[in-house]
Amino acid sequence: MRTVSVTDPHRDLPVFDQPSAVEPGLDPAWVARAVATALEEDLGPAPGRDVTTQATIPAEGTGTADLVARSPGTVAGLVVVAETLRQVASRLGLVVPTVTFHAQDGDAARPGQVLASLAGPVQVLLVAERTLLNLASRASGVATATAAWARELAGTGARVLDTRKTTPGLRALEKYAVRAGGGTNKRMGLYDVAMVKDNHVVAAGSVRGAVEAVRHTFPDVLIQVEADTTTQALEALDAGADFLLLDNMPTPVLAATVTAVRDRQGRDAVPAHVELEATGNLTLDRAREVAETGVDYLSVGALTHSAPILDLALDLRA
Template structure:
């Protein structure tokens, strides 16, 4: 997330608390000259993520606050571990406390969930990739957190890569092969996407993709297929188009991801690492 974009996001996050009147409690009860030292500590096991963003929240909201990271994004944390020290006026620290802890907890939750999926497929050739099933307004943060947890970026949005899904295919009518081939060629020439991917629901559709000229698509998404069907698709790919990447997706959870990885797919898209990640608990202790 580039600085101007991050700064505008921070303004929105803080506005949720500040409203039009600011922090009424702090303004009424805390003198401006009271100085404190705060320590952000983890209250749970996990992977920390979001420390640079927390520093920017502190700097953006109140330039009088000084921050010192005691960990780096991607570090494993446990209860009681210090991850950052903040020094400055209590009246500046209190209004941003909840915003920075929420952001840190959310990003760390995504990183932690991702790390567990990545650990589950260790030793296979499969990588874990994210999806667009993210929290509105937090996509860039959550996708950064996925990388901190060891996962890989799929697409930032609709603007950087192509994914031809079932509803796109439904609009093509009977001219599947010609439409996909022509559209792919035009897209590469005019839009320069990072990749072109197509979704298939069964082996008949998969065979139709294998029949396309080499280079038409880069990745095939195997959507909601059982393990036997995925293995069959991998075997057919290996026989006919070894350079074509296969990505499994749909209802994949921590208990099943290892078995999916062992089918031989190259990528596993997991929406749960963002849409179902829990928040890692952090606290800000002041003295």
């Protein structure tokens, strides 16, 4: 068990390294901003108020509450718990509760399992309840969905990737949750990797024109090109793409494209290994057959845009 007491908002908070086995972890500054935004939605502008809790619970009352998994899944987002308590306590002018963690991000949870115990002013615990549950439940849902794909791909050499189809304002949390579930992050945004898609090709006049324009303007970034036929994939290689996005290909076409690309590797200025990513119409029941074509990655938007939350609850001990 790990006990964390957060009393100074300016010190380096250990909660952002523990409880987490996920590297790299969430940025503490991002967590603070996300929690502040969520609390303002719930309580109104600082200091805000919870009219029910503050009317029925005395400020001096203390107690303990348990963060409990109601359904099986993979845990993520426990790193938000202490920051939420810290900010609520600051708003209310009360002592910051302590948190004892019984699990860490990336762990498998069973129904009824206590993930963390929170002790301190009951007002703080109840005011913080919905915000910490919203964030942790969302992250754990994404991690749970990702873990199912990771299990299906085990032993194939392929890995599951996320996409930019994330909840606005929560991308860092959701991509962190993908890592907690055993997946891999693709690009974080439009700024770090170039992805040449059909509209870019139309605008630039050709695949080569689009690749060369990116290379000239942003020479520091990797360039991925989308292809939905074998011919397009080879054209993208000739144009100098660093890696390929193979979109909506039936499995036989995908396998043929992988073979064609691998045959070209290491010659004609093609890298020794070109990373290949399958995407589009991917489902869990065909994940393994897609992976066995030899692609390096399967990118699945549903990890973040369609994952249901993991049911978590905060139970105040009697």
